[in-house]
Amino acid sequence: MSEPAPDPRVQSLINQLRPGVVRTVKVTGFDGADVLVQLVDAEGERAEIGRIPRYEASMRRMEHPSELFEVGQELKAEEIGRWREGQLHLSARACESPALRSFLVAFEPGRVVAGTVSSVHNFGVFVHVDGEPDGLCTGFIRVPDLTWGLINHPSEVVEAGQRITAEVIIAETRSGQVTLSLKALQEDPLIRFADQVGRVLTGPIAKIVPFGVFVQLAPDIVGFLHLADLTDEAVETPDQLVDEGEMITVKIAEVDLQRHRVRLSAAGEADRT
The missing domain is CATH 2.40.50.140 (Nucleic acid-binding proteins)
Known part of the structure; x- marks a missing residue:
């Protein structure tokens, strides 16, 4: 595919x-x-x-x-x-900064670069890109570009001092920054999952949000089950019904490769047999 x-x-x-x-x-x-x-x-x-x-x-x-x-x-x-x-x-x-500009304009989107993680924060990761001007930290990885999987904090993927290889998304002269992606160099696990629509699976609830739950379907693949599909009861939030880590049986309703998301529906009794 x-x-x-x-x-x-x-x-x-x-x-x-x-x-x-x-x-x-x-x-x-x-x-x-x-x-x-x-x-x-x-x-x-x-x-x-x-x-x-x-x-x-x-x-x-x-x-x-x-x-x-x-x-x-x-x-x-x-x-x-x-x-x-x-x-x-x-x-x-x-x-x-002529030196910084010269460094940045050399990067085309899609180029693979190496660097060293400078610091890890809840909003993303700063990276010293090899060859950058002294005294600067030019690389940045947004949380969604770290991994295909669902994580709670970037420290689950990288740590300060770690050597990494990443793909350039964009180099911006106005911000003095190179936006990088780690997951761009990894195969999208959802591609091999695209033909699973209609399949019934059982997995743990990975995360609860006010309007539904994310269910772990396979390594690096989670699906979303909306609160309206979770129950017919009049509840305000899913945590009134389920807990994180609880096993739940769901049916794959849609696999959207463009948006990289899996929509789930509740599995009926006929699906469970």
């Missing part, structure tokens, strides 16, 4: 985050906390007016961009798009 096609919405977002064209601009003033600039062409002539939003001015902390820029100063900035009024918006922070 072939791999599921990438979500076009995700691909569109990745395309928007890819580095834009670098322009030379001259500071002409400030509009509140934004920096007003004019584009300078190769001959040094003034051209189109643009704007650097405050949050795109620098990776350094500041009260106001005037602490870093002065009228008449020329600098490099990356095009990030046009707002509704048609004015070009740019990012100076994307070009603030």
Whole structure:
């Protein structure tokens, strides 16, 4: 069976985050906390007016961009798009560190890189990517990109100091970060499970949430059983009926490879025999 096609919405977002064209601009003033600039062409002539939003001015902390820029100063900035009024918006922070930018633009989505886990948090994992500029930590792995399985904390998958190999999702010059994925290098276990619709299985309840329960069907595969399918009784939450770890018999109603989810239904008496 072939791999599921990438979500076009995700691909569109990745395309928007890819580095834009670098322009030379001259500071002409400030509009509140934004920096007003004019584009300078190769001959040094003034051209189109643009704007650097405050949050795109620098990776350094500041009260106001005037602490870093002065009228008449020329600098490099990356095009990030046009707002509704048609004015070009740019990012100076994307070009603030030439060494960092050079490192980041070399990464294409899908490239495999190596690195060392720097720290592990409940929201994700920071990684020192091999070859990054000294003093920086450029890699980050979101919790959903760590593993195909259901986990309670990233420390169940990796630990600080561990060497890893991961796939690049996107390198962002504006954030100075490479978003990585460990599970992209692992086979999606759901692909081999796609023909199991209609099958009745018994497994432990892996997690209880207010609107249903997740059931462990196989290694790295969980299915979701909605509260409405769990019981006909008038209960507010599933923990009034079941406990984590409790064995439950369910029927596979749907295997969605695109969204990577398994929808379950309650197994009837006829299914159990």
